[in-house]
Amino acid sequence: xxxxxxxxxxxxxxxFPGVTAxxxxxxxxxxxxxxxxxxxxxxxxxxLLKILSGAYSPTAGYLELAxxxxxxxxxxxxxxxGIAVIYQELNLVPDMTVEENLLLGHMPARLGFIDRxxxxxxxxxxxxxxxxxxxxxxxxxxxxxxxxxxxxIAKALLLDAKVLAFDEPTSSLxxxxxxxxxxxxxxxxxxxxxxxxxxxxxxxxxELCDAVTIFRDGRLVEDRKDMTGVDHPFLVSRMVGRxxxxxxxxxxRPLGDCAxxxxxxxxxxxxxxxxxxxxxxxxxxxxxxxxxxxxxLMKLLFGAGGPCGGEVRIHGRRASYRSPRGALGHxxxxxxxxxxxxxxxxxxxxxxxxxISVRRTYTRFGWIHPxxxxxxxxxxxxxxxxxxxxxxxxxxxxxxxxxxxxxLARWLSEDIKVLLMDEPTRGIDVGTKNxxxxxxxxxxxxxxxxxxxxxxxxxxxxxxxxVLVMREGRIVASLxxxxxxxxxxxxxxLPQAEARA
Amino acid sequence: MEPEIERTxxxxxxxxxxxxxxxxxxxxxxxxxxxxxxxxxxxxxxMVGLALSVSMVGMVACTMLFCLASGDFDLSVExxxxxxxxxxxxxxxxxxxxxxxxxxxxxGSALVGFLNGVxxxxxxxxxxxxxxxMLYIVRGLSFIVSNGSAVGxxxxxxxxxxNGALLGLPxxxxxxxxxxxxxxxxxxxxxxxxxxxxxxxxxxAARLAGIPVDRIKIIIFTVQGLVSGAAGIILxxxxxxxxxxxxxxxxxxxxxxxxxGGVSLTGGxxxxxxxxxxxxxMGTLQNAMNLMNIPTFYQYLAKGGIxxxxxxxxxxxxxxx
Numbered sequence: 001x002x003x004x005x006x007x008x009x010x011x012x013x014x015x016f017p018g019v020t021a022x023x024x025x026x027x028x029x030x031x032x033x034x035x036x037x038x039x040x041x042x043x044x045x046x047x048l049l050k051i052l053s054g055a056y057s058p059t060a061g062y063l064e065l066a067x068x069x070x071x072x073x074x075x076x077x078x079x080x081x082g083i084a085v086i087y088q089e090l091n092l093v094p095d096m097t098v099e100e101n102l103l104l105g106h107m108p109a110r111l112g113f114i115d116r117x118x119x120x121x122x123x124x125x126x127x128x129x130x131x132x133x134x135x136x137x138x139x140x141x142x143x144x145x146x147x148x149x150x151x152x153i154a155k156a157l158l159l160d161a162k163v164l165a166f167d168e169p170t171s172s173l174x175x176x177x178x179x180x181x182x183x184x185x186x187x188x189x190x191x192x193x194x195x196x197x198x199x200x201x202x203x204x205x206x207e208l209c210d211a212v213t214i215f216r217d218g219r220l221v222e223d224r225k226d227m228t229g230v231d232h233p234f235l236v237s238r239m240v241g242r243x244x245x246x247x248x249x250x251x252x253r254p255l256g257d258c259a260x261x262x263x264x265x266x267x268x269x270x271x272x273x274x275x276x277x278x279x280x281x282x283x284x285x286x287x288x289x290x291x292x293x294x295x296x297l298m299k300l301l302f303g304a305g306g307p308c309g310g311e312v313r314i315h316g317r318r319a320s321y322r323s324p325r326g327a328l329g330h331x332x333x334x335x336x337x338x339x340x341x342x343x344x345x346x347x348x349x350x351x352x353x354x355x356i357s358v359r360r361t362y363t364r365f366g367w368i369h370p371x372x373x374x375x376x377x378x379x380x381x382x383x384x385x386x387x388x389x390x391x392x393x394x395x396x397x398x399x400x401x402x403x404x405x406x407x408l409a410r411w412l413s414e415d416i417k418v419l420l421m422d423e424p425t426r427g428i429d430v431g432t433k434n435x436x437x438x439x440x441x442x443x444x445x446x447x448x449x450x451x452x453x454x455x456x457x458x459x460x461x462x463x464x465x466x467v468l469v470m471r472e473g474r475i476v477a478s479l480x481x482x483x484x485x486x487x488x489x490x491x492x493x494l495p496q497a498e499a500r501a
Numbered sequence: 502m503e504p505e506i507e508r509t510x511x512x513x514x515x516x517x518x519x520x521x522x523x524x525x526x527x528x529x530x531x532x533x534x535x536x537x538x539x540x541x542x543x544x545x546x547x548m549v550g551l552a553l554s555v556s557m558v559g560m561v562a563c564t565m566l567f568c569l570a571s572g573d574f575d576l577s578v579e580x581x582x583x584x585x586x587x588x589x590x591x592x593x594x595x596x597x598x599x600x601x602x603x604x605x606x607x608x609g610s611a612l613v614g615f616l617n618g619v620x621x622x623x624x625x626x627x628x629x630x631x632x633x634x635m636l637y638i639v640r641g642l643s644f645i646v647s648n649g650s651a652v653g654x655x656x657x658x659x660x661x662x663x664n665g666a667l668l669g670l671p672x673x674x675x676x677x678x679x680x681x682x683x684x685x686x687x688x689x690x691x692x693x694x695x696x697x698x699x700x701x702x703x704x705x706a707a708r709l710a711g712i713p714v715d716r717i718k719i720i721i722f723t724v725q726g727l728v729s730g731a732a733g734i735i736l737x738x739x740x741x742x743x744x745x746x747x748x749x750x751x752x753x754x755x756x757x758x759x760x761x762g763g764v765s766l767t768g769g770x771x772x773x774x775x776x777x778x779x780x781x782x783m784g785t786l787q788n789a790m791n792l793m794n795i796p797t798f799y800q801y802l803a804k805g806g807i808x809x810x811x812x813x814x815x816x817x818x819x820x821x822x
Contacts, residue, residue, distance in 0.1 A: 344706060
């Protein structure tokens with residue numbers, strides 16, 4: 001063996017009642033390398049990270065760190081061994097300051113009193129090193145997602161972590177913030193850190209990683225020490241176990257009359273009145289950097305974005321409403337960006353999540369028909385292939401993709417005319433993404449106007465018939481599918497000063 | 502493959518039964534043990550007495566279930582119970598009309614609930630603080646209206662309400678049973694109940710799913726006030742007076758019963774069957790301790806212990822699931 005692995009997984013197995021999440025995972029990672037870990041949702045990546053971080057202990061097998069067997073009994077053990085896992089959902093206390101968060105659990109203290117000055121010095125030095133201009137005394141609540149992520153990294157570095165694992169770190173970062181993060185990760189690599197990088201964005205993996213390990217259904221299916229011969233179709237086919245020719249599989253379809261016409265819409269998040277229209281059967285993409293006002297525009301359209309002005313016409317008729325309930329009454333529905341906090345009712349059953357909204361339209365005096373609802377939920381379970389052991393299962397236990405399908409089923413239970421989808425496939429694996437796109441096309445073919453908001457440029461290019469670009473609260477460009485090229489879209493989306501540079 | 506699936510299905514069902522009816526099984530076991538070992542416990546007279554003793558908590562637990570299931574909290578119910586009793590007594594004495602007295606009590610209590618609802622839903626003030634403040638205000642009002650002492654009721658036919666019986670069972674038991682049935686149906690079979698659970702499950706998602714969140718919250722609190730008022734009037738009828746100092750700690754008894762019955766304090770989870778069991782466990786325990794002549798001081802210890810045990814039991818169950 002020419003190069004010694006720094007971190008090795010030996011025959012890791014993890015079972016939960018009724019499920020084997022990981023089985024026979026055997027691979028190693030070298031110092032000073034960035035290792036991609038890919039697989040569909042539920043393939044076992046998160047479970048492996050949890051074992052690495054000490055949150056779970058493996059049912060069988062063990063970890064080897066610098067040639068020594070280690071058995072972590074808690075996350076604290078793993079941290080002390082120099083392993084830091086930076087999760088998608090960041091572990092920061094929003095109402096504490098930057099410095100308190102950074103040193104949480106090991107604040108410098110004298111005689112039990114916190115040494116504020118010492119704390120500030122340590123933190124300031126670390127933030128400086130990361131090139132971040134963050135006030136150590138600021139509350140974490142006031143920071144952007146990217147800044148919070150930097151804090152997580154700083155936290156790991158303060159502990160001299162040698163192994164850093166990133167779980168979907170770019171899912172809510174802007175393009176510019178992603179660049180910065182990549183720079184930092186490369187810097188860590190030069191310092192000899194062993195880096196694990198989990199992401200659904202395969203482009204990032206080609207750009208950043210030196211090695212790749214592919215998981216499918218809890219097993220390791222591919223372990224490559226270098227990226228030669230590894231390309232996009234290869235990764236996708238190994239991940240899903242079949243080859244997906246084109247993830248988007250867009251095809252032309254006939255467009256109808258105008259379905260939604262927005263003129264002079266004003267409200268929170270918009271710097272300029274917004275006007276645009278969508279035709280029946282059209283898929284309209286909205287691209288823009290985070291903070292460009294796309295989500296705000298969707299919320300306004302759905303009556304959930306606070307006070308607004310302007311005019312909305314649906315199928316030619318003027319629609320005025322001031323709440324989501326009102327918007328639904330006119331046939332506008334929204335699949336929100338943040339599924340967990342705005343989309344699903346986690347503790348309620350899958351069936352309940354599907355039926356919650358349509359009841360409004362069929363009940364008299366609020367009287368529910370259980371049979372009708374059961375048939376509705378079962379119908380969608382089959383049609384959209386919602387994978388769940390039972391419709392009575394709390395929806396929080398389903399994967400993100402299946403949750404999204406249930407939310408789609410919620411809206412498809414009704415007679416909708418315009419469907420707004422904000423980040424429809426965020427955190428969803430490739431195989432399920434494909435299914436979500438198919439559902440979108442099917443809806444469009446039925447004459448529903450679909451508006452898709454996404455930070456994922458390939459996705460926008462892949463599914464849209466037309467693309468609107470937003471920048472700093474304004475719609476700045478409208479491009480047909482034929483003319484929508486990535487560089488052109490980005491040029492419109494980037495702040496002007498930056499685009500010129 | 503087939504039998505494998507069937508077996509896991511069976512297992513899941515067994516677990517489902519345990520999850521749904523675990524507390525009931527605990528209650529049933531407790532009941533059998535008490536019936537076997539505590540003299541007079543399993544007598545018709547004691548059973549009726551037991552049912553009557555839980556009727557007050559039972560009535561208000563129906564609406565407290567909705568309140569907790571929607572993710573809110575109501576501490577003001579004990580004040581509302583008292584205010585309704587006092588108002589009813591005062592108005593009845595002043596006008597000589599039972600109907601007017603009852604209407605006054607109900608109107609006053611519904612208004613208290615409505616105000617709670619509006620403050621919580623529209624002004625977005627924390628329910629715990631709002632209803633705590635309302636509790637003080639309503640207690641104060643009860644003392645003011647009653648001049649600080651019990652208001653005796655002269656009209657004897659009013660006492661029928663709380664003391665009369667139908668088919669050998671006192672009226673309050675019938676009323677409580679009817680409310681259990683009514684709210685069980687409301688929770689399971691109407692959009693009102695389902696939307697209540699949805700709001701408790703995720704308020705933001707509820708709004709985006711087209712549920713009129715504010716309106717439903719206001720209804721929940723208004724109905725809570727109304728039912729507490731009804732309970733207060735029945736209590737006044739049983740005590741033949743409106744008593745401004747009574748019912749201290751009642752709200753916590755009601756909430757304890759709900760929690761025992763598996764209602765989640767963070768909202769979104771709760772069944773009426775569970776609440777009935779919770780109410781019965783609390784009542785049965787107290788009844789048995791009375792029969793065994795356990796002093797009141799120790800009864801508090803037992804009640805607190807049971808509540809803690811129940812919550813821990815629930816935690817363990819959820820961790821397994």
